[in-house]
Amino acid sequence: MITRAGWGLVAASALLYALGAPFGYAQSAVLAVAGVAAVGVSALWTLRGARLDVRREVTPVKVARGEPAVALLHVRNTGRWALSGLVARDTCRGTTVAVELPPLARRTSRTVSYRLPTRRRGETPVGPLLLDRGDPFGLARRSIAYGRPTLLLVRPRTVPLPSPHAGRRRHLDGLASRSAPNGAAGFNGLRDYVIGDDLRHIHWRSTARTGVLMVKELTDVNLPDTVAVLDNRHSSYEGDDEFELAVDVAASVACSVARERFPVRLFTGSGELLHAKGGPGEAEDVLDRLAVVEREPGAEPPLHALRRAGSGGVLVLVSGTFATLADAAAVRRRFDQVLFVRVGDPEPGAAPPSAPGVTVVQVSDLDDLATTWPR
Incomplete structure (x- = not known):
């Protein structure tokens, strides 16, 4: 793809030729042809295939609003030629993040990181990731998409608060929760003793009558909702x-x-x-x-x-x-x-x-x- 600079050079070359040719200025024709040729060579430069292994990680995938989320981009040059002029472009919530990659020698890899915007909550798709390869003069560029978009979940911010406990005892022995700690609630029934039960909760009258150790089952009837x-x-x-x-x-x-x-x-x-x-x-x-x-x-x-x-x-x-x-x-x-x-x-x-x-x-x-x- 020809960049704005490339199209500008083509337009300037055409204008230079149009102004100089009627007056017989050979230099203007030479400069115009050189400009167009430079754009053509740049386009051919970017058409040369680049063999890359690209992997992106988003960490963490769940983050509170306003806290940092980072994308790690791992790029490896698997080809036989050195690569330069690579620019990674990632899209997150309408914002494009561009990162310039360092030159990659053959069989080498680089890792770059960049921050993602987390000002707004929601499921935020990150990507698709585009790698732009341009010529040394910025006249042409080729974009290749890698991988699939990754979901970043931006969650609300929170501050610690004391729970507003205001439950009332609405009945004497009603069952509200079986997860209440022993000794923190009311009597709900009897059950057989199991190893590990608190001996203070053994119901001795029932134990004497049945001949089996019986333990009081306690439940919380004041569980605040x-x-x-x-x-x-x-x-x-x-x-x-x-x-x-x-x-x-x-x-x-x-x-x-x-x-x-x-x-x-x-x-x-x-x-x-x-x-x-x-x-x-x-x-x-x-x-x-x-x-x-x-x-x-x-x-x-x-x-x-x-x-x-x-x-x-x-x-x-x-x-x-x-x-x-x-x-x-x-x-x-x-x-x-x-x-x-x-x-x-x-x-x-x-x-x-x-x-x-x-x-x-x-x-x-x-x-x-x-x-x-x-x-």
């Missing part, structure tokens, strides 16, 4: 930056609960996004699901999601407008604790509104969340 609702209506935010902050807040809340092995349900205006039941590794699932959430003009108001969220435990509603505070206040009697988080810059000279039974938190930056979060 958390419902997190993210308002993803397009009209609730002034821009993408505010919505990104709202997603970071929702991710921080849900991950803090999931990392402590407590149940958490995550809703958006598009429906239930995740129901974590307190198992290991569910905080990673929270981040993966929230990585692909977008603003939607047709998303439902948070009140519709709250109608499907059940009752009890803690409710955390995240939005970019105080108009949604009324939705949190409308269901405050169904939950033990209700928190409303409004993201965005505060209005100058105006106090944030309040609602009975609702704790209002206003944050303009993710770092503010850790300091203003109720303890």
Whole structure:
């Protein structure tokens, strides 16, 4: 492919010939032919095949928004001739990253690295990777695609928060979780003793009656549940930056609960996004699901999601407008604790509104969340 410089040289050669030929200037004709010949030789130079072994790695493949992600490009010259003038071009989220490769002698390899943009969340295809080979004068270039695009998952940022535990004992011996530690919950039944059980939990009366060691089975009937609702209506935010902050807040809340092995349900205006039941590794699932959430003009108001969220435990509603505070206040009697988080810059000279039974938190930056979060 002829570059802009090559086409410019062709145009200049044609103009030079057109101006000099009518007056009999042989020098202009010679220069014009030399210019066109130079472009032709450059095109032939780039047509010569280059035998390359190209491999690209993206590390890490999952990264928090704003944190560095690096692509490692391994290039090996498997041909018999030295190569120079190689430029790698990678595309990531509409941004083209160009890296100039050092000259490659025969049977040698080089590794170069370059950073990828991670300012926005989402599944980001990296590639396809193009290797441009140009002539020494920049008059022609040949591009060859290598490999397939690699997916880079940019996830929300999070800050550690204390879990908003507000569960209540609703019955004396009801079963809420079998993962509760011994001694941390109420009596649920009897079972046979197995090696490793705490001897303090042996039920001696049943043991004397049956002749078999019997152990009290304990379960947690005060397991706190958390419902997190993210308002993803397009009209609730002034821009993408505010919505990104709202997603970071929702991710921080849900991950803090999931990392402590407590149940958490995550809703958006598009429906239930995740129901974590307190198992290991569910905080990673929270981040993966929230990585692909977008603003939607047709998303439902948070009140519709709250109608499907059940009752009890803690409710955390995240939005970019105080108009949604009324939705949190409308269901405050169904939950033990209700928190409303409004993201965005505060209005100058105006106090944030309040609602009975609702704790209002206003944050303009993710770092503010850790300091203003109720303890």
